[in-house]
Amino acid sequence: MTLRKTRYALAGCAMAGIFALAGMAGASDIGQTVKQACSRCHSPKRVCLTVGVKNDAAWKATVARMVQKGAQLPADRIDAASAYLAGLAPGTGTVCE
Template structure:
């Protein structure tokens, strides 16, 4: 099969719909996850604890921390847990959203 000859008509409509839907949903979740993380963390402590670990903890460290916190008080659920871990591990030290 010559891959250069495959046009957009060959791509199943369901695949296209999934990609478009994913692009529409992902930004909304990433915009909301910062607020959700701040709210979840401040259920038990202030954000200074989070701030001092930005840029220090690796994604693996944040995974351990977030899973431990969710085990104590499940304020994040489902996809939010993974999004929170990605969000926290991507923040630079002294990020103004967390370190106010």
């Protein structure tokens, strides 16, 4: 492999790593956002009891209802929050800490 090809390969790997880390940070951020929004009214235990039980549609309905009742979550984050909650295994995630 030539030096030029090696440099391109290394640059490609570095970019892939940056994108992977950015994706992980996004998941972490929504988890923290959800925890803050839910914990204003609910204990972590209450939210954690339904993690791994509800699907995305059920979480979307729940999160939208909580936002209507005053939860501090921007409306454009409802889909991300419900997808995050639906993707958790029972008893896991930032909301269960």
